[in-house]
Amino acid sequence: MKAMLLKKVGSFSENKAPLELANMPDPVPGETEILVRVSACGVCHTELDEIEGRTPPPNLPVIPGHQVIGRVEQTGNNASNFTIGDRVGIGWIHSSCGRCGFCLEGKENLCNEFCATGRDVNGGYAQYMTVPEGFAFRIPELFSDSEAAPLLCAGAIGFRSIRLTGLKNGQNLGLTGFGASAHLVVKMARHSFPNSKIFVFARSENERVFARELGAVWAGATEEEPPEKMDCIIDTTPVWKPIIDALKNLRPGGRLVINAIRKEEIDKEYLLQLDYPAHLWMEKEIKTVANVSRSDISEFMKLAAAIPIKPEVQEFKLEDANEALAELKAKKIRGAKVLMIS
Numbered sequence: 137m138k139a140m141l142l143k144k145v146g147s148f149s150e151n152k153a154p155l156e157l158a159n160m161p162d163p164v165p166g167e168t169e170i171l172v173r174v175s176a177c178g179v180c181h182t183e184l185d186e187i188e189g190r191t192p193p194p195n196l197p198v199i200p201g202h203q204v205i206g207r208v209e210q211t212g213n214n215a216s217n218f219t220i221g222d223r224v225g226i227g228w229i230h231s232s233c234g235r236c237g238f239c240l241e242g243k244e245n246l247c248n249e250f251c252a253t254g255r256d257v258n259g260g261y262a263q264y265m266t267v268p269e270g271f272a273f274r275i276p277e278l279f280s281d282s283e284a285a286p287l288l289c290a291g292a293i294g295f296r297s298i299r300l301t302g303l304k305n306g307q308n309l310g311l312t313g314f315g316a317s318a319h320l321v322v323k324m325a326r327h328s329f330p331n332s333k334i335f336v337f338a339r340s341e342n343e344r345v346f347a348r349e350l351g352a353v354w355a356g357a358t359e360e361e362p363p364e365k366m367d368c369i370i371d372t373t374p375v376w377k378p379i380i381d382a383l384k385n386l387r388p389g390g391r392l393v394i395n396a397i398r399k400e401e402i403d404k405e406y407l408l409q410l411d412y413p414a415h416l417w418m419e420k421e422i423k424t425v426a427n428v429s430r431s432d433i434s435e436f437m438k439l440a441a442a443i444p445i446k447p448e449v450q451e452f453k454l455e456d457a458n459e460a461l462a463e464l465k466a467k468k469i470r471g472a473k474v475l476m477i478s
Contacts (some may be wrong), residue, residue: 138157140454148462165215168269169212171208171211171265175206177261177474179203179460184461187200199258200254200259202227202255202260203285218272223274224275225433227253229253229427232247262454273430279446294321294370297425305332308367310362311370314343316469319471335366337382369385379394396424450471
């Protein structure tokens, strides 16, 4: 099979083509696994984090990609959830131990043995991949392959982020950063919290225009002061400065949810700007998002079909994965980027 392979981590600015097009043996499913012929795979900022060494170390060499849509090509001897030809999706969660307290409570995202697709095991930047059948998801027919791919991460992690805010209908929601996940959060929030106002903080005027098109009542630069304070803010940026600005814009008792595995920069200048009475006092909270659980993906897919949510996508060929990642690194973003495999 053809695959885009990551062999070493390092700065993207020094290596403009970190992924190598390779011919590899087709994978073989284990007893309780399925073999998936990949048709589409979303491109996520997490791939940049893996390439540049900000996530826990990838299991090199590895095939990235964790927003995977495909068809079941083969099933393991003890796999019975799917039949040949079924369309399935695979997200960031590839497997977990299934035995610990977190797993038994449906919080597999916190399991010590959490296994990430495209980091710990080969992912979807390839023609085929395998996954335990319990971690594959049926995809509503409403969505095309390229539309469905971003829902598995950008959508599911956005769904988890909203849930972690504790937002109530009528409360103000702020979004810092406006990429693949945030533009889906707007659609979810407008459906589930119709009386809530959505405020967007974004670095470029194009992103701010896009946010207003999707229903944001206000969109400004990250450092701008909005006309109202926020009850909740979701940060989807890869950098530190927006954290300081977001805390300043929270109401007393407000909550900031940071939706990022890692931040690209650790800038002490911004950390030193953290002022307790201005940014944290009055019972403000900070909460982080860690991975996704299986219920996040399955519940969000039902919600996405009911609304319906159809992400804006830019399609690329598999061999153009480096180009898609370069655009993501350069912040050339409108919606989500998707590799079309077969």
